[in-house]
Amino acid sequence: MASAMLNSTIAGLNTALIGLNTTTNYQTVFEELSKSNVHLNYAERLWASWYIWMGNDVLATGVMSFIMHEIVYFGRSIPWMIIDALPYFNKYKLQNQKVPTWKEQWQCAALVLLSHCTVELPQIWLFHPIATYFNMDYGVPFPPAWKIAMHITVFFICEDAWHYWFHRALHYGPLYRNIHKLHHTYSAPFGLAAEYASPIEAMLLGFGIVGIPIVWVSVTGELHLLTMYIWIILRLFQAIDAHSGYDFPWSLRHILPFWAGADHHDLHHERFIGNYASSFRWWDYCLDTEAGADASKKRREKKLAEIRSKKAQ
Template sequence: MATTVSMGSLFTNPSYNMGFNTSALASHMLPHTTDTYWNAFGEISKQNIQLNYFERLWAAWYAFMGNDVLATGIMSFVMHEVVYFGRSLPWMIIDRIPAFNKYKIQNQKIPSAKEQWDCAKLVLISHFTVELPQIWFFHPMAQYVGMSTSVPFPSIWSMAYQIAIFFVLEDTWHYWMHRALHWGPLYKNIHKIHHQYSAPFGLAAEYASPIEVMILGLGTVFSPLLYCAITKDMHILTMYIWIMLRLFQAIDAHSGYEFPWSLHHFLPFWAGADHHDVHHEKFIGNYSSSFRWWDLALDTENSPEAMKRRREQRLAKARKAQ
């Protein structure tokens, strides 16, 4: 029988740890064990008790699909849609609750149901026509740089420090590309659509032209790919967690709400909604995505404190010139 050899060797063999060989599970299983996902899960669970529940769920998915490109593509796209609209939904509900209006930064501009629906339609079109093809081609790129899909999963610590690096890299890319998109012709032909809403709301985080989605998305996708190409030490699960956190950050930054418990009160260098909302209202400054340091270092911070500082500097310069 083909399955008398434990599939555990597929998880411990180093040749599987750094490559996309998870679909090899299917070829080591009896044909009848892969006719449903849960049969694949049961077979893997019996022969790999050292794996935790989520690792068995993961391995069973790749074994059941038998095609890594399909397995990764479907999982990536579904994850993106569930996280994006799932995280946007609470902000849509909050917009309809008057008690939260006092926390709305531009509280005279509450998005209507029609605005929310029109935004959702364009975002969905963008997801299926622009992001879906990119997600489909992600697996070959990840395979090329040596990103792993194998189990067991990496440690929480290794994923945490890698994601911290991705936040820094993406923020740098986002600052410079976003600032470039505010240059006349690029703003008029590409970025202007994202500024349709001067008072942003969560669902509008990815309301943008296809070109902008690709330009700014490069920082999110290629930061992990570059890291993996250099280190040869990254799991695709880390990529998924990074994408989820980046989506949370982008949606929350567009939420338009400033709470006493907002993250920037505890991490002063964090950008957040108060930082990005001003960008949409004033159409200039505050170009960073996650952190404030690029805006502070290059004097593009748009805040009452920054404007006061610039006024004082101009006055001081004028007094010296007299």
């Protein structure tokens, strides 16, 4: 219904724009649409105007998706680069003896950007036709906030499970050497290194982020592109922050004990094993794959208790 509403809005607005010259800009489209669509809020009018102005839905979604990804990824990474350059924050760094150099960070940024343009860009262009084939909505009005929150919660839980099992599999000998080793170039990770990975790993683990919502909408018939964007932005924030190498007193994991956080993933990079999940701690806890001295101590104590129990029998 929402998509049909957008299509009718486009048709009506295009008719209204017939008398304008071919250099009609985005601002003009927005103003024309706003006159006859007062029931839409400001963000919805901006969204619809973009698709109308572009005149090609695949191109509109592709350009918006790529720009959004680059702004969020590098925009969120830059603050961590600044923090790394300020000695004051060193007390919060988990491996404070390993501060990345500017050269390391720029080299990492260059490879990540190359990956975005060669590996991820083609997938971004294919996203719109695939998503709409499975009936993902991209029209206006937007879904209610409660539905957006519900979908994102489901995606976080499902993606965490996907990430845990496939990430754990990537630590199997041949898979690690040929696919995952590149991501472990930095034993003390930093924000920009979140997507520093081989193309195969980027596609495999990336399916959890993009593929799970596609499966969801194909089964339920309910998902809006805006929800998809908010989900991807939040997941990018999570991934970059988890690679930041910093654990502050106000970090989310101190508020939500089951949230993984930077300390969880930093140990994974330092020890090269354990702590395979992305967002939550429950998979590693339940399957005894936690990394770190405390987890190792608990495992030793558990084994000793089992040995004593057998001897006592």
